[in-house]
Amino acid sequence: MSKEITPRAEDYSRWYQDIVLRAELADYAPVKGCMVIRPYGFAIWEKMQAILDRKFRDTGHVNAYFPLLIPESFLRKEAEHVEGFSPECAVVTHAGGAKLEEPYVIRPTSETIIWSMYRKWIQSYRDLPLLINQWCNVMRWELRTRLFLRTTEFLWQEGHTAHATEEEAEREARQMLEVYSEFARSTMALPVIEGLKTDREKFAGAVRTYTIESMMQDRKALQAGTSHNLGQNFARAFEVTFLDQDGERKLVWATSWGVSTRLVGALIMAHSDDRGLVLPPALAPLEIVIVPIYRSDEERGLVLEKAEQIRRELAGKHTVKLDDREQFKPGFKFSEWEMRGVPLRLELGPRDVASGQVVLVRRDTGGKESVAVESVSSAAGMALQEIQQGLYKRALAFREENSVKIDGYGELKEFLARDGGFALVHWAGDSADEERLQEETKATIRCIPLSQEKEAGRCVMTGKPSNGRVVVAKAY
Amino acid sequence: MSKEITPRAEDYSRWYQDIVLRAELADYAPVKGCMVIRPYGFAIWEKMQAILDRKFRDTGHVNAYFPLLIPESFLRKEAEHVEGFSPECAVVTHAGGAKLEEPYVIRPTSETIIWSMYRKWIQSYRDLPLLINQWCNVMRWELRTRLFLRTTEFLWQEGHTAHATEEEAEREARQMLEVYSEFARSTMALPVIEGLKTDREKFAGAVRTYTIESMMQDRKALQAGTSHNLGQNFARAFEVTFLDQDGERKLVWATSWGVSTRLVGALIMAHSDDRGLVLPPALAPLEIVIVPIYRSDEERGLVLEKAEQIRRELAGKHTVKLDDREQFKPGFKFSEWEMRGVPLRLELGPRDVASGQVVLVRRDTGGKESVAVESVSSAAGMALQEIQQGLYKRALAFREENSVKIDGYGELKEFLARDGGFALVHWAGDSADEERLQEETKATIRCIPLSQEKEAGRCVMTGKPSNGRVVVAKAY
Numbered sequence: 001m002s003k004e005i006t007p008r009a010e011d012y013s014r015w016y017q018d019i020v021l022r023a024e025l026a027d028y029a030p031v032k033g034c035m036v037i038r039p040y041g042f043a044i045w046e047k048m049q050a051i052l053d054r055k056f057r058d059t060g061h062v063n064a065y066f067p068l069l070i071p072e073s074f075l076r077k078e079a080e081h082v083e084g085f086s087p088e089c090a091v092v093t094h095a096g097g098a099k100l101e102e103p104y105v106i107r108p109t110s111e112t113i114i115w116s117m118y119r120k121w122i123q124s125y126r127d128l129p130l131l132i133n134q135w136c137n138v139m140r141w142e143l144r145t146r147l148f149l150r151t152t153e154f155l156w157q158e159g160h161t162a163h164a165t166e167e168e169a170e171r172e173a174r175q176m177l178e179v180y181s182e183f184a185r186s187t188m189a190l191p192v193i194e195g196l197k198t199d200r201e202k203f204a205g206a207v208r209t210y211t212i213e214s215m216m217q218d219r220k221a222l223q224a225g226t227s228h229n230l231g232q233n234f235a236r237a238f239e240v241t242f243l244d245q246d247g248e249r250k251l252v253w254a255t256s257w258g259v260s261t262r263l264v265g266a267l268i269m270a271h272s273d274d275r276g277l278v279l280p281p282a283l284a285p286l287e288i289v290i291v292p293i294y295r296s297d298e299e300r301g302l303v304l305e306k307a308e309q310i311r312r313e314l315a316g317k318h319t320v321k322l323d324d325r326e327q328f329k330p331g332f333k334f335s336e337w338e339m340r341g342v343p344l345r346l347e348l349g350p351r352d353v354a355s356g357q358v359v360l361v362r363r364d365t366g367g368k369e370s371v372a373v374e375s376v377s378s379a380a381g382m383a384l385q386e387i388q389q390g391l392y393k394r395a396l397a398f399r400e401e402n403s404v405k406i407d408g409y410g411e412l413k414e415f416l417a418r419d420g421g422f423a424l425v426h427w428a429g430d431s432a433d434e435e436r437l438q439e440e441t442k443a444t445i446r447c448i449p450l451s452q453e454k455e456a457g458r459c460v461m462t463g464k465p466s467n468g469r470v471v472v473a474k475a476y
Numbered sequence: 477m478s479k480e481i482t483p484r485a486e487d488y489s490r491w492y493q494d495i496v497l498r499a500e501l502a503d504y505a506p507v508k509g510c511m512v513i514r515p516y517g518f519a520i521w522e523k524m525q526a527i528l529d530r531k532f533r534d535t536g537h538v539n540a541y542f543p544l545l546i547p548e549s550f551l552r553k554e555a556e557h558v559e560g561f562s563p564e565c566a567v568v569t570h571a572g573g574a575k576l577e578e579p580y581v582i583r584p585t586s587e588t589i590i591w592s593m594y595r596k597w598i599q600s601y602r603d604l605p606l607l608i609n610q611w612c613n614v615m616r617w618e619l620r621t622r623l624f625l626r627t628t629e630f631l632w633q634e635g636h637t638a639h640a641t642e643e644e645a646e647r648e649a650r651q652m653l654e655v656y657s658e659f660a661r662s663t664m665a666l667p668v669i670e671g672l673k674t675d676r677e678k679f680a681g682a683v684r685t686y687t688i689e690s691m692m693q694d695r696k697a698l699q700a701g702t703s704h705n706l707g708q709n710f711a712r713a714f715e716v717t718f719l720d721q722d723g724e725r726k727l728v729w730a731t732s733w734g735v736s737t738r739l740v741g742a743l744i745m746a747h748s749d750d751r752g753l754v755l756p757p758a759l760a761p762l763e764i765v766i767v768p769i770y771r772s773d774e775e776r777g778l779v780l781e782k783a784e785q786i787r788r789e790l791a792g793k794h795t796v797k798l799d800d801r802e803q804f805k806p807g808f809k810f811s812e813w814e815m816r817g818v819p820l821r822l823e824l825g826p827r828d829v830a831s832g833q834v835v836l837v838r839r840d841t842g843g844k845e846s847v848a849v850e851s852v853s854s855a856a857g858m859a860l861q862e863i864q865q866g867l868y869k870r871a872l873a874f875r876e877e878n879s880v881k882i883d884g885y886g887e888l889k890e891f892l893a894r895d896g897g898f899a900l901v902h903w904a905g906d907s908a909d910e911e912r913l914q915e916e917t918k919a920t921i922r923c924i925p926l927s928q929e930k931e932a933g934r935c936v937m938t939g940k941p942s943n944g945r946v947v948v949a950k951a952y
Contacts, residue, residue, distance in 0.1 A: 027593065027596070027597075029542070029543045029589070029593070030547060030550075030589070030592055031543045031545050031546070031547065031580065031589075034543040034544075034545065035543075036540065036541065036542050036543065036593055037540055037541040038540055039538035039539065039540045039608065042538075042539050042540045042541055043538070043539070045541075046539065062515035062518075062519070063515065063518050063519070063522065064512065064513055064514055064515045064518045065512065065513040065518055065521075065631060066505070066512050067505045067507045067510040067511075067512065067629055068510075068544075068582075068613055068615070068629050069507050069510065069566070069629070070507070071506060071507065074506075087572065087573050088572055089571070089572075090545070090568050090570070090571040090572075090580075091568060091569065091570040091571065092566050092567060092568050092569075092582070093567065093568075093569045093570065094566070094567040094569060094579075095565070095566040095567065095617040095628075096563065096564055096565075096566075096617035096618075096619070097563050103570075104507065104566075106544070106568070106582075113505070113506070113507075116506055117503065117505070117512055120503070121503075132515065136613070137544055137612070137613065139544070141571040141572035143572070152571075153543055153544050153545070155541065
């Protein structure tokens with residue numbers, strides 16, 4: 001705990017790893033590319049789950065559970081899907097002491113197994129819409145992994161919906177993008193750009209992929225969630241049809257959408273600093289810690305009594321802990337709770353007790369204020385709100401400072417070479433042009449933002465006419 | 477929905493399967509021995525999870541997540557463990573398009589991967605106790621499977637704790653057995669016998685396995701949860717030691733304990749009847765359904781207005797649904813909600829509205845009573861409580877009726893041959909005798925009950941002296 005964290009300026013990736021390990025969010029597992037999510041990190045994920053799950057229910061979805069293993073042949077039923085996912089699958093070839101007739105893959109995503117069931121469950125327009133979500137583990141055999149951000153196994157939720165019309169499926173895909181983006185902003189304090197992926201970047205099997213893209217402190221982009229309009233691709237592959245009100249048999253329309261434990265990585269990278277983790281109060285397992293300060297036994301009794309009184313008062317509204325451990329000095333405790341990202345620290349010494357005051361220290365800004373003990377509850381509530389909003393504003397200002405309209409390809413290359421941030425460029429190229437862009441700059445088109453003014457211009461690479469800008473950046 | 481369910485008396489297994497499929501609790505998956513847990517069944521599991529999770533937290537446990545895949549060599553580190561689990565493992569041999577150097581097994585249980593991490597995390601007595609729980613999927617390649625009761629993949633929780641002393645580990649194992657048994661009784665309305673497994677029946681790698689055993693309506697036993705005192709077996713296998721307060725380095729003591737989605741199967745089997753599912757209110761996704769009855773548009777307006785008023789009044793305290801679907805007749809709705817096990821039905825027709833009454837119908841007994849609309853909330857609350865307790869009492873009476881003290885081996889064989897229930901017999905045999913018992917009767921020793929009066933007797937098989945009885949039964 002007392003060990004130093006590598007400063008961001010010195011080595012950003014090392015800084016990230018130091019925080020994950022020292023705040024005990026996760027640890028490396030003895031399985032290639034896998035991690036163990038430790039209790040403190042898992043508590044953050046559980047808070048995310050609870051809030052998202054409520055939003056999914058409020059928009060009419062129910063939870064279910066589908067098998068981990070998918071027959072290999074299912075993957076092949078949708079041509080783009082198998083091409084996209086097959087290379088990164090883990091394959092079960094033996095079970096119960098014998099070789100399997102057909103190998104199974106561990107789900108990299110569940111469209112195929114779910115649509116094989118939807119075929120059975122959907123017969124009539126009365127069975128639609130079918131709005132199902134699943135919380136589970138998935139596996140994609142990635143070569144380069146990083147705790148939370150990219151691991152061979154990760155936890156996520158995947159929504160899979162079936163609709164009678166194209167319009168309804170499109171509305172659903174957009175609605176869930178909104179749910180994600182509202183969650184990112186309000187709960188994670190993470191500003192995101194809502195956009196459409198290019199054909200090259202879209203989900204394998206989708207007609208359209210919507211995304212929310214965020215900027216980390218090293219100015220790289222991180223895709224925080226995606227929502228796909230799958231058209232009739234999976235309904236066709238699995239022959240899922242329904243008898244419509246007009247008596248005709250029709251193919252079903254589909255969406256899928258997901259966010260994963262990678263959001264925990266985004267949260268860490270977006271807000272933390274060289275002293276450790278910084279968490280928005282809405283996701284902090286512990287919102288407030290009270291550190292008593294005393295030198296004698298007499299002071300100790302006095303201070304602890306008042307501290308316990310304050311703890312009880314706050315406990316109704318907030319998660320709060322009184323750190324009364326004897327073996328550690330206050331300074332050590334300050335560092336430890338800063339490392340763990342507790343949003344608000346209350347310091348209470350004998351002079352504070354005498355004057356009926358308590359000191360509030362904000363984790364995000366380090367700002368201190370003394371408040372009267374009788375108003376500690378409202379002051380703490382206000383401070384937590386300010387931290388939640390302050391983190392969002394700071395991240396938004398950072399993104400805006402590091403987002404630049406660029407019109408020349410040379411300038412773009414130079415901007416990306418120095419990790420300048422988000423380049424907003426006119427684009428009218430095709431997939432081959434995109435590939436060249438990536439080869440020459442290591443950056444990709446993150447998205448075509450959904451809300452932007454029309455603006456006539458010329459493609460930064462091909463010079464073809466364009467009427468809007470895309471976001472180009474290096475990405476996690 | 478309207479299809480008949482096979483009566484229990486005709487074919488108990490078919491009856492069970494009919495309920496699972498027709499109440500849409502689960503469905504067969506296109507993966508050997510796997511099931512899909514449908515939204516209605518999953519909602520029951522989620523209720524179980526929420527209540528258990530709260531109990532685990534209240535007893536000091538925290539959640540975490542460990543990898544799905546376990547290096548095959550880990551399993552081999554504990555001799556009994558590998559012998560018990562290796563034959564039923566699913567094995568990943570290829571990933572990312574290449575053959576793996578060392579195969580991975582999909583976790584059948586997580587002791588080995590977790591203790592490989594505990595080695596890293598536990599150094600000093602200050603790191604103990606370590607009280608971690610995990611909710612996850614596991615896989616055991618079973619040959620004969622049955623929805624919820626035995627599937628190759630299932631969902632469960634597994635607690636894994638580490639302690640400084642043997643006594644503390646034993647106390648933990650017993651405490652968690654208590655948590656399970658209290659949950660079974662109070663929440664599932666399921667009477668259980670707490671007991672110790674014989675050496676032959678204990679968990680592979682445990683010193684002692686505690687179990688809760690319940691009786692289903694076909695008089696077979698179902699093991700509903702287990703808690704293991706693992707001694708130092710896993711600490712030894714993974715070299716997990718700690719520096720104690722006395723300055724000595726010592727091996728850590730361990731427990732593990734789990735319950736699974738099999739509990740949903742137990743719930744169905746214990747309480748349901750020939751009309752469908754019967755659920756205790758504490759686990760019912762929907763506690764109350766209101767079915768309006770009318771013949772004319774005028775009656776419809778009148779009845780629906782009052783029904784909606786009742787719904788609103790109940791909604792604060794209970795999950796309640798007003799079934800105002802136009803396309804179905806009341807009789808159809810009655811059957812449908814009975815099939816789905818909704819504990820309480822409210823019927824409201826024009827004459828009820830006129831007299832300010834509403835009819836309450838209990839799912840468990842079929843009992844009807846008219847109550848004044850103004851007291852519907854307290855009457856419904858009371859009825860739900862009575863159902864919860866009534867189900868427990870009925871199940872307990874059934875178990876008692878079908879539990880018999882037997883002292884002769886011939887009598888025992890005859891009792892088991894006609895599926896008589898729980899035989900309480902004196903036992904002093906060894907594992908070979910137990911094997912013979914199973915071969916000759918298809919039954920096993922379910923447990924040595926923890927609470928029973930001492931009673932001198934002679935082993936039902938060997939005639940050796942014994943001072944207590946064990947429970948022998950056929951089991952799921």
